Amino acid sequence: MVVILHGLGCRYMATSVISSGRPEDDASTTKAEQISKAMKAYLERARAHESFMEKEIHDYEIGKRHLAKIMGADPDNFTQEDIDQAIQYLLPSNLFDRKSRPLMKHPTKIIPQKIVAQFGADGRPFDPLFYTGFPRYYAQIHDLGMVFENLKKIETEMMVKKMQPEKELDLGGSHWINKQSVETMLAEELSPGQYNQLINLLDRIAEHPYAYKFHDVIFKFRTELAAQTSRLEIPELKVSEAGRLYQEATGGRKTAVAKVTVWDNGTGKVDINGKNLLDYFPYILDREQIMFPLQFTKKLGLVDFEAVxxxxxxxxxxxxxxxxxxxxxxxxxxxxxxxxxxxxGLLTRDPRMRERKKYGQEGARRKYT
Amino acid sequence: MFRLQSVRHSRYSVDYLDPTLLKEELDKPLEKDDPRRFQPVKAAANEHTTSCTYDPYVAKFIRMMMKRGQKEIARRCIDRLEKYHKASTEEERNAIELDPMKVFHEAIENCKPLLITQRTRRGGITYTVPVPCSASYQLFRSMKWLVEACREKEGGERWFWEKLSTELLAASQNQGKGVRKKQELHRLCEANRAYAHYRW
Incomplete structure (x- = not known):
């Protein structure tokens, strides 16, 4: 008899039982008696979860058919995409956080699939680390500990041979994966302390002079940082009917929006909402701000621009x-x-906006009294 | 798991780096593992430029002079000041310093305190303990004294910028209220030098 269990959080619950019979079926056998009380409670929980999931899936299927009828669609060919559209149409929500908006999904998608723990016929788990509650996490810690031991061994050997490390491990352009990625990798929910423990261990390994020998192990836990430069897509210059090169662009700050057309081969002519620079921006601070990109690219007086x-x-x-x-x-x-x-900092949109007024206060920060 | 929008803190996420505005810094090629390669950069502030007119000390001084966000008024004060300096120094043919920026920097430098006092409680008695001053606090203190000296009411009515110009000129020659405040503080530190060991 093998029972496949799926865990939820650090507790494990059964979603399917593949066996010749359930534990209570062979209650008379001696093997079943060997199962401890804790194990029994555990299996009960697992079965409760299984029936819960069955009910949820059943409800979901019926709900889906109802929804299809409301929307006047074919209930048999109602896909998840149709459900999402229907929910959005019937229960419109403008809530900021997407997670707080109404949704309807298959129960197995909402309740995450977790690792499978396997038990022998005597009710004992195969995995020796099962009762730690985090078998995969501690197995990983153990493996990395062994890597560190190996590194120390290599270092001693090389010192005896009086040899230096051939190269350095290059960690530039990458960083440690976050807690969520570790959790999906291990299919276990970790505490912040456990995550820190793992990262500290990885740090110690990565700092070791012979860490390059375990490049693959280390880089399993690192993600590449996307280079910022390659993200910038620069549009080509446009040509007007008169054969003059120009470029259009928009920009924003707080609630202001500017649309600008910059003409090549100019003499520094400026048109802002039908006025010249000095009339539209009487303050020198503003004019300096506008001149900053032109002065920075050494195009001051060499281009014309019109702005709305x-x-x-x-x-x-x-x-x-x-x-x-x-x-x-x-x-x-x-x-x-x-x-x-x-x-x-010329190409970044300043995200700072006016801060809202708070109730019980005079303004955003200032209090009455 | 809620992702709350922080109200009191920065709109930029922690990944964002401050912009680089010094020309020498910008001309240097980026190193292979420079964080600026991979992390986004904050937008430059509205007073930032890389032109010759920009001076970080002047920008800070304007921010400290500013009242109720009226940066333009504060700025105009400084602009007038520069003109005023030029006029007054031209009148005095024997003036040593003609560059208003140099006068300004010298005034700031002369008002910087070396020591400040902190209060510590030992055995129920509060002691005034002289401690060395950090560079950023020195800058803050010197600018604050200069601004405070100009905010003080005098007998005759005078504009802020008039008072500021005389104050800066005096401070650049180690005179004036700002410098006097510094000297008073130094004297206080000197008087309490017996308690200096309470720093630890």
Missing amino acids: ITGGGHSSQAGALRLALANALRSFVERGMVEKMRLA
Whole structure:
């Protein structure tokens, strides 16, 4: 008799029982008597979960058919996509967090599938680490501990031979995977302390001079950081009917939105909502802000631009125009300069917005009294 | 598991790095494992530029002078000030320093305290203990004294920027209220030097 168990959290529950009979069926046998009380309670929990899941799936199937009828669709060919659309149509929600919006999914998708623990005929688990509650986690810790022991052995051998490590382990451009990824990898829910323990151990391994010999083991726990430069897609310059090169771009800051057209081979002519720069932005702070991308790319006085700005105040309008200009100027300069613009913070949209007023307070932060 | 939007803290996630604005820093090639390669960069602040007119000390001073977010007014004060300096120094033919920026930097430098006092309680008695001052606090203190000195009411009505210009000029020559405040603090530290060991 083999019972396949699925765990939920650190507790294990059965979703299927593959055996000639259930534990109570052979209650008269001596083997069944060997099963401890804890084991019995455990199997009971497992069976309760199994029946719970069966009921949930049954309810889901009926609910799906009802939903199909409401929507006037064929109940037999009602897919998950149709369900999502129907839910969105019937129960519209504007809640910010997607997780708090209503949903209807197959129960096995909502209740996560966990690892399978296997038991022998005597009711004892095969895995010696089963009763730790985190068998896979501790197995992994054990394996990594062995890696560290091996590293120490290698180091001593090399010292005896008076040899130096051939190369260094290159960890640049990658970082340790997060707790969630470790949990999916091990199919166990870990505490923050357990995650830290694992990362500390990995850190010690990675710092070792001979860590490069265990490159694959270490990189199982690392993810590549995406290079920021390659993310930037620079649009090609456009050609007007008159044969002049130009580029269009938009930018925003707070509630201000700026649309700009930058013309090549210009003399520094500026048109902002039908006015020139000095009339539209009387404050020098704003003008300096607008000139920043032009001065940075050495295009001051060499290009013309027309801009349409809406929303916001004078400072945020200048900020929006700065971002729009920087975005457009990317097409006029070489790749290295674009990277410099990114480092100077010209290509990032400032996400800061007006902070909301709180009740019981005079403003966002200021209190009455 | 709720992902709450933080209200009191930064809108940028922790991954974001501060922008690099120094030209020398920008011209250097990025190293292979430089975090700037992989992490996004915050947007530059609205007063930031890489032009010759930008000075981080002046930008900080304007922020400290600013009242109720009126940055433009504070800025105009500084701009007028520069003109005022030029005029006054031209009148005095024997003036040593003509560059307003140099006067400003010298004034800031002269007001920086070396020691500050902290209060510690030992055996029910509060002692005033002199401790060395960090570089950022030195900068803050010197600017604060200069601004406070100009905010003080005087007999005759004078504009803030007028007072500021005389104050900066005086401070650049080791005189004036800001420098006097520094000297007073140093004297206090000197008087309490017997308690210096309470630092530990």
